[in-house]
Amino acid sequence: MRFAIYLPPQASEQEKVPVLYWLSGLTCTDENFMQKAGAFKLASELGIAIVAPDTSPRGDEVADDESYDLGQGAGFYVNATEAPWNEHYKMYDYVVDELPALIQSTFPVNNKRAIAGHSMGGHGALIIALRNPSIYSSVSAFSPICNPMKCSWGQKAFTEYLGKSKTKWKEYDASELMRHSKDVIPVKVDQGESDDFLVEQLKPEALVAASKHSNYPLELNIHNGYDHSYYFISSFIEDHLRFHSAHLNR
Numbered sequence: 001m002r003f004a005i006y007l008p009p010q011a012s013e014q015e016k017v018p019v020l021y022w023l024s025g026l027t028c029t030d031e032n033f034m035q036k037a038g039a040f041k042l043a044s045e046l047g048i049a050i051v052a053p054d055t056s057p058r059g060d061e062v063a064d065d066e067s068y069d070l071g072q073g074a075g076f077y078v079n080a081t082e083a084p085w086n087e088h089y090k091m092y093d094y095v096v097d098e099l100p101a102l103i104q105s106t107f108p109v110n111n112k113r114a115i116a117g118h119s120m121g122g123h124g125a126l127i128i129a130l131r132n133p134s135i136y137s138s139v140s141a142f143s144p145i146c147n148p149m150k151c152s153w154g155q156k157a158f159t160e161y162l163g164k165s166k167t168k169w170k171e172y173d174a175s176e177l178m179r180h181s182k183d184v185i186p187v188k189v190d191q192g193e194s195d196d197f198l199v200e201q202l203k204p205e206a207l208v209a210a211s212k213h214s215n216y217p218l219e220l221n222i223h224n225g226y227d228h229s230y231y232f233i234s235s236f237i238e239d240h241l242r243f244h245s246a247h248l249n250r
């Protein structure tokens with residue numbers, strides 16, 4: 001597995017810094033966010049490290065599919081149970097356990113963690129934080145897939161990776177998880193209104209309904225004229241960094 005890390009100038013053995021994990025979307029690698037988001041200037045001021053994993057396992061020995069929304073580049077942050085995917089596709093465990101253990105034993109970081117992501121990675125960030133509210137101080141997402149059980153990207157991936165049983169799917173659906181969540185952490189979501197994937201794939205209205213059902217506090221901002229691209233992310237990444245910084249440094 002490849003990952004990218006940004007370390008702010010404050011980071012040293014004397015001053016260990018908190019970490020924001022960033023999960024990218026379909027077709028991305030560990031590089032997209034690092035090259036396009038424009039996050040480092042403010043991260044250096046706030047003293048936050050940023051770790052961006054790849055979006056799936058990779059390699060000639062690793063199962064793949066011709067389509068862009070399944071296989072390599074499309075791990076969906078689940079632990080696959082179905083062949084051939086279950087041999088390598090354990091992105092949930094990788095992001096929650098294996099990668100943070102490696103980061104903490106290798107770099108001058110403390111154990112404070114936040115998580116954010118975009119699209120498929122927004123889905124990943126939300127489900128990981130909602131399932132582990134004691135580990136993450138806050139979660140944010142740009143244009144997340146809010147209800148993967150009810151959209152074609154999610155249904156295709158979950159059928160392949162998890163099989164047909166919807167019980168397993170619910171463990172990886174942010175709207176299902178929020179509907180039944182009791183332990184609350186701060187959640188911030190930004191969504192562009194001119195995003196071509198908004199209606200068919202992203203469905204923020206499902207997350208809003210879940211938050212109302214369980215009284216889960218949700219900050220959702222809809223932005224007129226913004227699309228699904230990294231131009232949208234780079235326009236609002238500073239808001240997300242300040243949001244996480246406020247909770248990481250509590």
Ligand SMILES: N[C@@H](CCC(=O)N[C@@H](CS)C(=O)NCC(=O)O)C(=O)O
Pocket residue numbers: 024025026027028032036068118119120228229230
């Ligand atoms: N079919 C589209 C969907 C892929 C897509 O929009 N990917 C988003 C995440 S869902 C992305 O971040 N692409 C990479 C980039 O813009 O750097 C494509 O292949 O371009």
